[in-house]
Amino acid sequence: MVAVLKRSFKHLFRYPISTIYIILGLLVAFMALFDGVNIYSQVLGKANDDGQYNYKYAMYLQIDTQGGGKNNIKDLISDRKVNVKICNFAVWPEGSKGMPYMDIILTNNEKEKYVLKEGRLPDDAEIKARENVVLVGDSYLSKLTRDNKGNRFITINGSRYKVVGIMDNNISPAFSANLVTFYECLSDDMKQKILNSPHLDLMIESDSEDVYPVCEQIKADILKRDPQAVIEGYKVDYKEQQAEAAKLQLAQSPVNIYFLIYFFAIINCIIVSEFWIEQRKREIAIRKAFGMSNLQIIGMLFREMLGISCFAAILCVFLQIIFSKLIGNIFNIYIGASFGDVITMIAMIVATSLAVILVPVYKIINMSPSQAVIS
Numbered sequence: 001m002v003a004v005l006k007r008s009f010k011h012l013f014r015y016p017i018s019t020i021y022i023i024l025g026l027l028v029a030f031m032a033l034f035d036g037v038n039i040y041s042q043v044l045g046k047a048n049d050d051g052q053y054n055y056k057y058a059m060y061l062q063i064d065t066q067g068g069g070k071n072n073i074k075d076l077i078s079d080r081k082v083n084v085k086i087c088n089f090a091v092w093p094e095g096s097k098g099m100p101y102m103d104i105i106l107t108n109n110e111k112e113k114y115v116l117k118e119g120r121l122p123d124d125a126e127i128k129a130r131e132n133v134v135l136v137g138d139s140y141l142s143k144l145t146r147d148n149k150g151n152r153f154i155t156i157n158g159s160r161y162k163v164v165g166i167m168d169n170n171i172s173p174a175f176s177a178n179l180v181t182f183y184e185c186l187s188d189d190m191k192q193k194i195l196n197s198p199h200l201d202l203m204i205e206s207d208s209e210d211v212y213p214v215c216e217q218i219k220a221d222i223l224k225r226d227p228q229a230v231i232e233g234y235k236v237d238y239k240e241q242q243a244e245a246a247k248l249q250l251a252q253s254p255v256n257i258y259f260l261i262y263f264f265a266i267i268n269c270i271i272v273s274e275f276w277i278e279q280r281k282r283e284i285a286i287r288k289a290f291g292m293s294n295l296q297i298i299g300m301l302f303r304e305m306l307g308i309s310c311f312a313a314i315l316c317v318f319l320q321i322i323f324s325k326l327i328g329n330i331f332n333i334y335i336g337a338s339f340g341d342v343i344t345m346i347a348m349i350v351a352t353s354l355a356v357i358l359v360p361v362y363k364i365i366n367m368s369p370s371q372a373v374i375s
Contacts, residue, residue: 018275026312028265055206061231064199083112085103085105086202089194104181117168122181301360301361
């Protein structure tokens with residue numbers, strides 16, 4: 001086995017100068033390609049992972065009560081297999097800058113998909129007892145206070161709420177709320193503010209059934225009480241939101257730069273391949289003179305170029321491992337490869353080998369054995 005590898009290595013480097021130039025060009029190309037594919041797959045992978053936190057059916061209602069009548073929570077709830085929540089409701093937590101938003105859960109007949117870093121949602125006992133409890137986004141950890149028992153609290157609109165869970169707002173763009181609780185867990189002042197609000201944003205979500213009939217029923221109940229109310233409904237397409245978020249992340253990442261480096265490195269290799277085939281001109285001419293067809297010679301050169309590409313790819317992997325160990329922990333950079341990435345890299349190695357021998361193929365087809373031997 002060692003002897004075979006030694007002979008293969010010697011054969012591969014029988015023209016060392018041109019071979020080393022090709023390897024250096026391919027090494028740059030493959031390192032750029034590896035990083036580009038890695039970033040691309042991580043962004044798409046995150047988008048796919050985020051999909052598990054979204055609902056199959058969702059609609060967004062904007063409610064404006066023009067008649068001056070108070071909102072009635074009974075109009076906004078449903079006994080169907082759906083979740084109904086007031087979203088984008090502006091609140092003022094103590095010590096906060098700007099205007100955070102709160103999600104207020106009205107109906108909870110489907111599993112909630114808020115991503116918790118720790119803790120839990122308010123439980124049935126807390127909801128039944130109407131305790132002031134809340135979930136907060138992880139960006140609010142510095143705003144929390146503690147009592148003697150270690151319980152954490154946050155003051156919202158002047159009322160003190162016990163924090164029972166910490167959310168990870170970075171998981172999905174769908175979860176932009178900083179604070180979440182159930183309607184029953186709000187202070188009396190906050191409930192009154194909701195009832196008197198001239199505008200409410202409502203989200204109806206479900207994995208079990210289409211939410212459109214629920215939206216229609218809510219609209220009918222509101223208009224029955226307040227005929228002058230203006231209600232607009234929109235279907236929420238989480239898949240489209242995920243695709244747009246992934247597209248934005250890719251645009252902000254250096255993935256395009258990596259692919260551009262790969263492209264120019266391959267162009268450089270194609271140019272160098274003219275020198276590579278020039279060094280082999282006499283050898284090819286002799287093989288032609290002894291009866292080898294153009295197709296056989298092209299196949300031989302392709303196998304040789306594939307071997308060079310594989311050698312460069314192995315070097316690339318070793319260098320990526322070294323860089324990952326040296327700078328990965330310092331700059332929090334993750335370098336890895338899924339099975340799909342490996343298949344993509346193998347396909348690109350083969351495609352790259354084909355691209356690099358374009359000039360040699362052209363030279364071979366137009367090569368005259370007698371002229372090559374004389375030159």
